[in-house]
Amino acid sequence: MIKTYLLKMKGGAKSPPGVGLTEVFWSLIGSALGIGACGYLSARYFTGMDLTLIIGSFGASAVLIYAAIKSPLAQPRNLIGGHIIGGLVGVACWRLFGSSEWLAGAMAVSLAISAMLMTRTLHPPGGATALIAVIGGAKIHKLGYLYALVPSGLGALVLLVVALVVNNMASGRRYPEFWI
């Protein structure tokens, strides 16, 4: 039994083939513009109001929505839903378990994953959004539940608009596969 268990770790499937340079090019353009837009808008309009429009989890979203655009995890429902749900769960966990940061973090990520699975909005960066609500420091904590909308939801929306514009420029690409 242990042998079968350990043999599972061997893998066995081949890694997928690599992609061409055009794919690399469009992924680069999309992610540069998407993250750039969030960062610029954040610095120009949001920082002054003690808000932000950019969080670390957007880096992970950029990988999915500009470089793995066919993935179900990268579709608009998952992108927007995942960040908003992750944000809500994260803030709730900080409020409930905030006295113990490690516990709040563990609960935030695991419950966010469960909530995303149940709502068909699984988006890996949504787990990071939940974690940031806990470990993001005083500025994030001060936002309260607004964090789920700004920066999480609104920032994801900016990334989505850029994805729609850029991903559909290339002839061999199409985004999204589905909306909801």
Added chain:
Amino acid sequence: MSENEKLTARDIRSALKQIGVYVDVTEDDLMKIYELALEHAKKEARWKIPVKGIMTKEVVTIGEETTLHQMSALMNQHRISGLPVTDRERHVIGIVTEADLIATICIKRGYSFIRTLKYLFGESLQIPEPAGNENIETTARDVMKTRVITAAPDDDVSQVAAIMDEKKIKRLPVVGPDGKLSGIISRADIVRAIGV
């Protein structure tokens, strides 16, 4: 798909390359999905029963000139509740059901319920027509429904069952590719087919 056309891992890899964008699934999983899907398709095909396999081929049909009494006698004699109306080339031009007959006799002729039943059971010829009624005999042309939903011989029985359920009808004339009546499929035919 024949044996020498069997899908290989190389085909999957080449297809993935052809798609060009990054697809986050491994070739192994794709192959598994393909094989499971194929198995599913085969299983589904096994459950498909074409209408022509279970339909009644000896259809009792009538013409436009068939009278009310003849129609009720035919239904009675053959224990059926619907009669397709065909022209000389066996094209379906309408359908008359038991319900159409009862409605016509009850409402249009003003018969009582008991009298209607008697009429349907063939006793009406003895009973004089209600006074002041039209002299011209009512025929299939007057009572038939002309918008007939039909089935094709190769349709899947489950599709036909869904139509019957949705449209609340009990039978569908089966019309071949030549446009001519080739059979009739009723709820009873379907029930019999499931029971076999």
